[in-house]
Amino acid sequence: MEDQMHHDKGRTKNDFIDGKIKHLGSKDSEEPFFVASLDSLYMKHLRWVTKLPRVEPFYAVKCNGTPAVLKMLRALGTGFDCASKGEIKLAISIGATPNKIIYGNTTKALSHIRYACTHGVNVMTFDNLDELQKISVIHAKAKLLLRIAVDDSKSMTTHHSIFGARLETVNKLLERAKELSLEVIGVSFHVGSECTDNLVFKKVIGDARHVFDIANLLGFQMNLLDIGGGFSGRDDQQVKFNKFSEVINAALDEHFPADSGVKIIAEPGRYFVESAFTLVMNVISKTVITEDVDKPSEIKETSPNKMMMYFVNDGVSGSLSFVNIAHAHEKIEPFPHKTMETSEQKYLSVLWGPTCNIYDKITESYWLPELHIGDWLLLDNMGAYTLCLRTNFSGFERTRIYPVVTAETWHTLNLSHTYNIIL
Numbered sequence: 001m002e003d004q005m006h007h008d009k010g011r012t013k014n015d016f017i018d019g020k021i022k023h024l025g026s027k028d029s030e031e032p033f034f035v036a037s038l039d040s041l042y043m044k045h046l047r048w049v050t051k052l053p054r055v056e057p058f059y060a061v062k063c064n065g066t067p068a069v070l071k072m073l074r075a076l077g078t079g080f081d082c083a084s085k086g087e088i089k090l091a092i093s094i095g096a097t098p099n100k101i102i103y104g105n106t107t108k109a110l111s112h113i114r115y116a117c118t119h120g121v122n123v124m125t126f127d128n129l130d131e132l133q134k135i136s137v138i139h140a141k142a143k144l145l146l147r148i149a150v151d152d153s154k155s156m157t158t159h160h161s162i163f164g165a166r167l168e169t170v171n172k173l174l175e176r177a178k179e180l181s182l183e184v185i186g187v188s189f190h191v192g193s194e195c196t197d198n199l200v201f202k203k204v205i206g207d208a209r210h211v212f213d214i215a216n217l218l219g220f221q222m223n224l225l226d227i228g229g230g231f232s233g234r235d236d237q238q239v240k241f242n243k244f245s246e247v248i249n250a251a252l253d254e255h256f257p258a259d260s261g262v263k264i265i266a267e268p269g270r271y272f273v274e275s276a277f278t279l280v281m282n283v284i285s286k287t288v289i290t291e292d293v294d295k296p297s298e299i300k301e302t303s304p305n306k307m308m309m310y311f312v313n314d315g316v317s318g319s320l321s322f323v324n325i326a327h328a329h330e331k332i333e334p335f336p337h338k339t340m341e342t343s344e345q346k347y348l349s350v351l352w353g354p355t356c357n358i359y360d361k362i363t364e365s366y367w368l369p370e371l372h373i374g375d376w377l378l379l380d381n382m383g384a385y386t387l388c389l390r391t392n393f394s395g396f397e398r399t400r401i402y403p404v405v406t407a408e409t410w411h412t413l414n415l416s417h418t419y420n421i422i423l
Contacts, residue, residue: 013037016404017280021337021376030282030374031400032314034382038072038405040276042413044233045076048268051245054252056265058102060229061087063269063384064277068403070094071418073272081229081267085112088121098122102226104188104267106131106147106163113138123224125188127165129176136180145188145226146173148211150204164189170211174218186224187211190267198247201227205248209255212262225256229267233274234381241271270384277383279319279399280337283375284354285311308349310371315353315360317393322385323362332363337376344369351377355394 013035024030048057058079061070065087070080071094079100080091091101098120103113106127116124117139124139126132127147135142149164165173177184187208191200205227212222227248231241256262287309316323323332334351349368353360371377390398405415 012406013039013278013404016402017278017337017378020402021280030284030313032279032281032312032319034319034387034399034401035278035280036066036068036383036401036403037276037278038068038403039409041069041072041272042076042409044272044276045073045078047241048271051242052248052266054258054264055227055248056263057268057272058100058104058226058265059272060104060267060269061091062388064273064387065090066273066387066401066403067094068401068419069273069276069383070096072405072415074100075413075415075418079265081269082121085109085115088112088116088119092119102145102265102267104226108134110134110138117142123185125226126173127163129173132173132176132180132182136182140182143183143185143224144177145186145224146170146184146211146215147188147190148204148207150189150191151200167207167210170214174215174220178218178220184215184220184222186222186226186262188226188228190228191230198244201244201248202251205251205255223261224263224265227264227266229269229271231266231268231271233271233276233384273383275381275383277381277386277401279314279379279382279386281312281314281334281377281379283310283371283373283377284313286371286373287311306347308347308368308370309352310349310368310377311352311354312362312377313354313396314399315355315362317353317355317357317360318390318396319382319386319399320353320362321389321391331381332366332379334363334366334368334377334379336369336371337378354396357393 017035020033020035056079058081059070059073060081062083070091074095079102080096081102081104082088082091083105088101088103101121103116103121103124106125108124108131113124113134122139122141122143123145124135124142125145125147126135135144147164148170149166174184189204189208191204208225215222231244252264256264289307289309290305314320320332346367346369349366350364351362351366353362387401392398410416
């Protein structure tokens, strides 16, 4: 659920959180909420156009489809990478034009291809013969990108086992496209989510150049390269965005120089939204486990003889469902809203969601100062693959979203025609 836009002179995301918690307290309410900073999106956009000036971003809608986010990105001139009829419909509903949408799913339902065709969305991907056959029947005027496979073993989430054509199959696919009189205009790839090896871009951009050369020999007029996503939005990642951009720019200059006539696009998702969202949760219950607790010996030596279990009002069945991904636990770093003294004692803590589900565990072996029922906990970097995966299991309502923007950004971008506002 998304609330209206909030903006006011001098107010920031933290100002809004303070005010919202105070307001909820006055209403005897403890509902959890998200705060989405549109200023963060703006800053990420500025960094992108500075570091990757030749690469036009097409935001991956699947990552976070919050309308306020999509409207902000449209205002910034971003395109949209959609994976379904529903995402195409959403992009169109916030004002995106068909030329700013790519249908980047290589396994499309027939009715979804038809919807794209009807609404003028022509650029779409493929990586197999059956997909070509479907497109030839339903959307013969489509402009196609051949998605190639990537060694994404250095990424947190890999795609190579499902998506992407191996280089040895490229000739066969392009020849079949030629037989079907389909127009193949370029190549796409994806290095996997949260890639930790920036040099993978050097290799795959070289592979893409090889595919372009094959296609040109077959008579295709190739003019578009989609370098996918995989960029983190966090500044504490192993490989920083600046390092990725240096490798990408060098590889593009080598294989697709500015005068080559090839347009370069990308599909960043978490890059834009990950750090823009903060989740604010309330401690609704608490259990203290004393000296009988079964702790590892090294922890017993350094901690007091009690451990805390806290229950908060959002969890793994809700906004934190991404915790089910193996590596996600490393990113859960809640911190108290109230100011704590640096010398305050910390306790080994386990954080649970609100449901009667044994799998609703958010963190374990995490150090926190002692909290009390009614205290608030904050989680930063909560914008990527959180809202899109949440449920209302056990009848808990989905957490409300409050988009906020400072007056400076509001006036700089002239957003009054883009959003409803609350002054």
